[in-house]
Amino acid sequence: MIITKKGISLCKRIYRFSSVESTMKIASSLAKEGAPEGTVIIAEEQTKGKGRAGHYWFSPKGGLYLSVILRPLFSSSYLSKLSLMGAIGIVKSIREIAPSLPSKIRWPNDAVIEKRKIGGVLLEARRENNKVCFVIMGIGVNLNIEEFPFPLSLTATSLKKELGHSISLKDFLLTLFEKLEDLYSSFQKDFPSFLEEIYLFSSLMGEQVKLRNENEELNGQVQGIDEEGNLILRLESGLQKRISPEKGFIVNEFSNRRW
Numbered sequence: 395m396i397i398t399k400k401g402i403s404l405c406k407r408i409y410r411f412s413s414v415e416s417t418m419k420i421a422s423s424l425a426k427e428g429a430p431e432g433t434v435i436i437a438e439e440q441t442k443g444k445g446r447a448g449h450y451w452f453s454p455k456g457g458l459y460l461s462v463i464l465r466p467l468f469s470s471s472y473l474s475k476l477s478l479m480g481a482i483g484i485v486k487s488i489r490e491i492a493p494s495l496p497s498k499i500r501w502p503n504d505a506v507i508e509k510r511k512i513g514g515v516l517l518e519a520r521r522e523n524n525k526v527c528f529v530i531m532g533i534g535v536n537l538n539i540e541e542f543p544f545p546l547s548l549t550a551t552s553l554k555k556e557l558g559h560s561i562s563l564k565d566f567l568l569t570l571f572e573k574l575e576d577l578y579s580s581f582q583k584d585f586p587s588f589l590e591e592i593y594l595f596s597s598l599m600g601e602q603v604k605l606r607n608e609n610e611e612l613n614g615q616v617q618g619i620d621e622e623g624n625l626i627l628r629l630e631s632g633l634q635k636r637i638s639p640e641k642g643f644i645v646n647e648f649s650n651r652r653w
């Protein structure tokens with residue numbers, strides 16, 4: 395069990411594996427069998443790592459791959475915001491462990507360094523009668539990965555590549571859970587207070603983006619994130635549109651701004 399400074403634990407029991415298809419699959423079976431909140435599945439590598447929107451997640455040895463079982467008390471309308479919470483957790487951990495790196499959140503679930511993806515969050519929820527039975531939060535962070543295959547090499551990076559040295563997985567894990575526990579307890583009380591942190595850490599404010607929203611592709615300028623976690627986009631037509639974090643997917647950012 396990892397007990398953080400606050401004495402609470404989202405990491406009550408850890409199952410460690412050297413190689414699995416996906417930690418999501420194992421977490422889901424354990425959750426269905428009644429495993430409590432704070433059960434964590436962590437693997438050194440995944441052979442079928444899952445990303446958002448049916449993408450795969452490159453998962454060789456050297457990365458951090460985990461799924462944590464959550465049993466939140468809030469209604470299912472809050473679920474989509476949990477991926478923002480996970481992304482903030484990753485970004486805050488990177489900022490603490492590697493303060494020289496300008497890590498940011500790319501709505502809704504990415505952690506990026508100068509537009510290159512370094513971590514991501516995948517949520518899978520089981521609902522019954524509009525009640526959330528459990529949520530699996532999957533977190534992947536490119537810690538000590540040295541090389542990425544093409545074309546991922548164009549869009550991804552790792553802490554090791556950025557820093558030029560390895561990072562202790564244990565230290566990162568401890569920091570991550572400390573951040574997640576803080577965020578999770580305040581999240582359950584008050585989502586709007588999150589918006590400040592999201593604004594502070596977001597890479598997209600004012601950016602010109604292309605995004606996919608279900609079956610449509612949209613171009614526009616990011617104006618903000620609202621209290622529901624939706625991205626506020628000003629379309630080329632001048633109209634404003636709000637995109638749900640469950641449905642939206644950033645395809646491209648166009649500014650040349652460097653952080």
Ligand code: BTN
Pocket residue numbers: 415416417418440442443444445446447449451458459460461503504513514515516532533534535
């Ligand atoms: C994304 O950005 O597309 C989400 C990536 C989530 C990857 C993690 S790695 C641990 C867990 N197991 C998986 O198969 N996926 C998530």
